[in-house]
Structure formats: structure tokens, C-alpha cells
Amino acid sequence: xxxxxxxxCGGGNKPARxxxxxAQAGPAAxxxxxxxxxxxxLKAELALSKTxxxxxxxxxxxxxxxxxxxxxxxxxxxMSIASSESDxxxxxxxxxxxxxxxxxxxxxxxxxxAKDRNSSQTLDIVxxxxxxxxxLMQRSLPERFLLKFGDGLVLDVRTDVVGTPASKMSNRRMxxxxxxxxLTGGATVVFQTDGDHALTLNRVAQPGTPTLIYPAxxxxxxxxxxxxxxxxxxxxxxxPR
Amino acid sequence: xxxxxxVSLALAAVALSLVVVFAVLIxxxxxxxxxxxxxxxxxxxxxxxxxxRKAETETAAAxxxxxxxxxxxxxxxxxxxxxxxxxxxxxxxxLQGVCSTGNDxxxxxxxxxxxxxxxxxxxxxxxxxxVPQPWWRKPDWAFIDEGxxxxxxxxxxxxxxxxxxxxxxxxxxYFIHGTIYERLLGINVTHGCVRxxxxxxxxxxxxxxxxxxVYIF
Numbered sequence: 001x002x003x004x005x006x007x008x009c010g011g012g013n014k015p016a017r018x019x020x021x022x023a024q025a026g027p028a029a030x031x032x033x034x035x036x037x038x039x040x041x042l043k044a045e046l047a048l049s050k051t052x053x054x055x056x057x058x059x060x061x062x063x064x065x066x067x068x069x070x071x072x073x074x075x076x077x078x079m080s081i082a083s084s085e086s087d088x089x090x091x092x093x094x095x096x097x098x099x100x101x102x103x104x105x106x107x108x109x110x111x112x113x114a115k116d117r118n119s120s121q122t123l124d125i126v127x128x129x130x131x132x133x134x135x136l137m138q139r140s141l142p143e144r145f146l147l148k149f150g151d152g153l154v155l156d157v158r159t160d161v162v163g164t165p166a167s168k169m170s171n172r173r174m175x176x177x178x179x180x181x182x183l184t185g186g187a188t189v190v191f192q193t194d195g196d197h198a199l200t201l202n203r204v205a206q207p208g209t210p211t212l213i214y215p216a217x218x219x220x221x222x223x224x225x226x227x228x229x230x231x232x233x234x235x236x237x238x239x240p241r
Numbered sequence: 242x243x244x245x246x247x248v249s250l251a252l253a254a255v256a257l258s259l260v261v262v263f264a265v266l267i268x269x270x271x272x273x274x275x276x277x278x279x280x281x282x283x284x285x286x287x288x289x290x291x292x293x294r295k296a297e298t299e300t301a302a303a304x305x306x307x308x309x310x311x312x313x314x315x316x317x318x319x320x321x322x323x324x325x326x327x328x329x330x331x332x333x334x335x336l337q338g339v340c341s342t343g344n345d346x347x348x349x350x351x352x353x354x355x356x357x358x359x360x361x362x363x364x365x366x367x368x369x370x371x372v373p374q375p376w377w378r379k380p381d382w383a384f385i386d387e388g389x390x391x392x393x394x395x396x397x398x399x400x401x402x403x404x405x406x407x408x409x410x411x412x413x414x415y416f417i418h419g420t421i422y423e424r425l426l427g428i429n430v431t432h433g434c435v436r437x438x439x440x441x442x443x444x445x446x447x448x449x450x451x452x453x454x455v456y457i458f
Contacts (some may be wrong), residue, residue, distance in 0.1 A: 035296065036289045042303040043287035049310055052364035054458045067458065070365050071310035073331045074318045074456050103284035108274045118428060130430050131386065132346035132359075137428050139322070170271035177267055196323050203322040204458070207275040210282065219304070 032100035034217040041102045044212055045071055048103075054204055056106070056211040058155075060093045061218055065155070065191075067204050068212075075200055079191040088189050095187040096153055096213050104149045106209045109202075112171050113143040113163030117199065141195040142202045146178070149211060152186025154178065157202075161195040316454040317368070317417075317445070319435055321361055324427050326417075326437060328448055336448060338441030339426045340417075342457075343433040350385055357382045359432040366411040366455040371446065375408035375418060376401045382432070405439055407446040411455045417445070 032040075048055045049071035057066040059076075067075035081088060096104065117139040127134035143163030147155040156178075165171050182188055193201075205211075289296040315335055318327040321342045328336040343361035350356065377400040384391045392398060405419015420426070420436040437445065 035300070039289045039296070039300050039303065040284050040287045042300065042307055044282055044284040046303060046306055047282040047284075049307075069456050069458050071307055072312070072316070072456060074458055075320060100285065103280065103282060105277060105280050107277055110272065123428070126425060126428060126430060130344055130346065131348075132344045132430075136345045137430065139324075167271070173266055173271045177270065180267070196325075200320055200322040208277045210280055 034215060036100065037097055037102055037215045038218045040100065041212060041214055041218055044103045048210055048212065054209075056205060056209055058093070058096070058211065058213045059218075060089060060214055060216050062214075063089060065201070067200070075197075075204070077193050077197045077201065079189065080193065081189060081191050088187070090216065092153060092187040092189045093213060093215060095151065096149065097215050098151075102215065103210060103212050104153070105211055106147050106205050106207050107150045108148040108207055109145060109205065110148075110174055111140075111142055111145040111166070111202065112174070113165040114140040114145075114202075115143070115161060115163040117141050117195075139199055140202065142198045145198070145202055146174070147205050152181050152184070154181070154186060154188040156188055156190040157198055158190065158192050159195045159198045160192075161198070312454045314450070314453065315448075316456060317449065319361070319417075319455065319457040321363070321429065321457065324429060326435065326441070326445070328445060336441070336444055338437055338445070340441075341420070341422075341426050341431050341436040342429045343431050344429050348382055348386055350381070357432075361429075361431070361433050361435060361457060362413070362415065363457050366415075366457065368409050368449055368451050368453040368455060369412055370408075370410035371451060372408045372410070373446075374401075374406065375404040375416075377403045380414075405437075405442060407442050409446060409449070417455075418442070 045057075045068070048068070052069070054067050054069045054074065057068050057073075059066050063079050063081070065077050065079055066073050079089065096102075118137065120134070120138075123134035123137050126137065141161045141163065142157070142159060143161045144156070144158045147157065149155075178186075178188065290299060311331065315328050315330050318329060319340065319342065320326070324340055324342060326338050326340040327334055343359045345358070345360050348357045348359070378395075379398045379400060381391050402421060404416070405421075408416045408418035410416050415434055417435045417437060419439050419442045422430070422436070423438050426436065426438055
């Protein structure tokens with residue numbers, strides 16, 4: 001029974017059609033090095049920059065999650081990681097980039113609980129004046145949500161918002177599935193941010209949103225290191241190796 | 242003895258049923274995963290040339306191409322999700338404020354075959370004009386929305402108050418401008434333009450030259 005459950009969690013939902021390409025064919029090839037991964041990340045970003053659609057970037061050297069548009073950072077959030085594991089982000093990044101992949105996409109999203117940012121009374125009044133459906137103006141502040149990238153890769157985003165769960169039973173089932181997933185080779189990064197940051201991330205990160213990883217050692221466009229943006233919570237210190 | 246066996250079997254059956262139910266609840270995901278189309282970009286097709294020198298050259302070329310996409314000067318970012326506006330560089334926020342973007346509603350002209358969607362466009366634009374003390378030239382939809390007849394005299398379209406103290410155009414009739422409805426900032430109520438409070442608007446107007454990139458998502 002345990003094997004059945006583990007297998008279900010490992011296989012999980014319907015397989016996403018884009019879990020990254022298969023491992024290289026032919027005789028076992030050496031895993032790609034940092035240079036190869038960095039090159040792929042650069043070229044992939046150049047390709048993604050040609051559309052008007054934002055994409056996510058997991059910036060491992062900066063421990064930050066970013067939204068990029070046309071090759072430029074338009075939103076960023078330090079990943080204030082809550083974990084008893086040492087270097088969960090490194091483990092996540094290693095699994096993400098296994099087989100040389102630097103680009104995946106959000107395959108699934110699950111929102112545990114959220115609350116409306118604007119009061120429905122206010123929106124009802126405003127909606128009558130501007131003659132618009134009030135639901136178009138409402139914004140949802142998430143308490144917690146999961147972003148999944150296939151192969152057991154999960155970003156677990158948590159805030160200090162106290163939301164209303166859609167279904168406590170579904171939430172418990174998802175929690176158990178996620179914990180089992182971690183036990184069977186998945187990699188999860190749990191990080192904390194504020195409600196407004198989570199609001200944007202929750203709306204931008206939809207199933208299908210391309211997600212690029214800047215691997216450890218990725219050299220940014222400007223070779224000199226620059227300090228991180230100051231628009232969010234202070235960056236946590238990385239545990240020393 | 243037989244009763245004991247029967248009770249034990251019954252309890253075992255109940256326990257087994259509970260385990261099966263539990264396993265099914267866990268095995269079946271709480272929601273159906275969506276159908277996600279494949280990525281349009283195949284990153285695995287980007288391979289470094291095996292020759293070390295060529296690899297360095299190609300990497301440097303890719304890096305330079307990405308660098309060309311980045312503005313040298315601070316740029317404006319409009320987050321239509323959180324209703325915030327920023328003047329920033331890649332590493333630093335210089336100014337930030339609460340804004341109001343398009344309400345995503347639609348309006349149909351009852352007397353003609355035309356309709357408008359009031360969304361703020363997403364993508365990359367440039368500040369193409371800067372106007373102090375702007376007057377609003379009301380387009381047709383502003384009259385239709387109020388149920389008023391469309392005036393024939395162009396002067397009847399002009400409103401000196403609605404756009405605040407400054408306006409910055411970024412193309413196609415869209416502006417970043419002020420508002421008399423500052424209480425509604427933070428809610429997407431506009432017809433596509435981006436509204437700011439007067440204090441933030443003045444700071445931004447004075448800080449950005451024409452040509453400043455505007456990123457909207």
C-alpha cells in the first residue's frame with residue numbers, strides 16, 4: 001500500500017507534456033558543466049525575451065525569485081527560505097538542472113488559502129460607478145500556494161496573510177502528498193514573503209509560465225557583482241558551507 | 242474462540258478498508274492538473290561548441306546580446322497585478338508608488354459596430370511625451386459610457402481637470418497621469434491609462450526623461 005501511494009505521488013498528477021526534454025540519447029554522456037548550463041540559460045533567456053510575456057527566473061546566486069520581461073528584472077523577491085535542511089535551494093537547483101535543463105515551466109499550481117485584498121462593499125460601489133464586474137477589480141492575497149515544475153520540484157510560497165481555505169480536506173491531502181513526494185526524491189523550497197509580493201507572483205505564475213534557472217556560478221550580464229534590490233524583506237544569510 | 246476470530250477479522254477488514262480509503266485519498270490528487278502546452282523554447286537545443294575558444298566567444302556574444310536588451314538608464318515598471326509603479330534599475334528601486342491601471346471591462350457602442358476593452362497594454366514601451374498641466378481630450382467612449390451624445394465641436398471634448406498636474410505618454414493614446422480619484426488608487430479602475438497620486442506623479446515626472454523604457458506586466 002505504501003508503494004502504491006509513493007508511486008502515485010512520484011508520478012503525481014497527469015504527466016505534464018513539458019517536463020523538459022529526455023536525457024541525452026546514446027551512451028551515457030557526461031553531465032553538463034556550469035559553463036554549458038550558463039550558456040543555455042543565456043540563450044534560453046534571449047529566446048524568452050522576444051515575447052511580451054513575463055517569465056520566472058530562479059536566481060540561485062542571489063537566492064532570489066524574479067519575474068523578467070524582455071530580458072529585464074521587473075519584479076524580484078529574496079527567497080527567505082524556511083527549512084531545517086541545509087541548502088534546500090542548492091538541492092532544488094541541482095534537481096532542476098539535472099540532465100542539463102535550465103528551462104522548465106509551471107506545470108501546476110495549488111492555492112491553499114487566500115483572502116480578498118479589497119472589501120467587496122468597496123468594490124461593489126466602485127463597480128457601479130465604472131460599470132465593470134467587481135470581480136475584475138478584486139485581488140487575492142494568498143496565504144500559501146505551491147508552484148510545481150514536474151519531477152517533484154516544488155516552490156512552496158508562504159506569507160503572513162490569514163486566508164480562507166477553499167477546502168481543508170484538499171489541503172490536508174495535498175500536504176500529505178507533498179511530504180510523501182519529498183520522501184521519494186522530490187525537492188521542495190519553502191520560502192516566506194509578504195502578501196503583496198505573493199499576490200503578484202501568484203498571478204504571474206500560472207501553469208505554462210516558463211521558468212528559467214540561473215545556476216550556481218551563473219555570471220550575470222555585468223560581470224561585476226551588484227547588490228540585490230531593496231524592495232522586499234531583508235535577504236537571509238545563506239548557511240556557510 | 243470463533244467469536245474472537247470473527248471479531249479480529251472484522252477489525253482487520255475495517256482497518257484494511259480505512260487504509261485503502263486513505264491511500265486512494267492520497268493517491269488521487271486534490272485537483273486535476275491542468276493541460277499545459279509544451280514550452281515554445283527548447284533550451285536543450287542550445288549547446289556549447291566543444292572547442293573551448295569558440296565556446297567562450299559564443300558565450301560572450303550571448304551575454305552581450307542580453308546586455309543590449311537592458312536599458313542603461315532607470316526604467317519604469319508597472320505591476321498591474323499589485324497596482325504598483327516603480328522607477329528602478331535591475332538592482333535598486335529608486336521610486337515606488339501605488340497606481341491604478343485598466344479595469345479590463347468592455348464597452349460596446351450601441352449605435353455602431355465597435356467596442357472597447359479597457360486594459361492597460363502589457364509589454365515594453367517608451368515615454369514618448371511629457372505634458373505639464375494636461376487637458377484630457379475625451380474620446381468617443383467617454384461620452385458613450387456616460388450615455389451622452391458625442392459632441393461635434395472638438396472643444397466640447399476638452400477637460401482640464403481629469404489628468405492632474407502632469408502626463409507622460411507611452412504610445413497609442415496611453416498615459417501615466419494624475420487623478421482626482423486618489424482614493425481609488427490601488428484598485429484597477431481606469432480605462433487603460435495609469436493613474437498616480439499627485440506626489441508620486443510629480444517625483445516620477447521630474448525624474449524621467451523622454452525615451453525612458455516602460456515595462457508593463
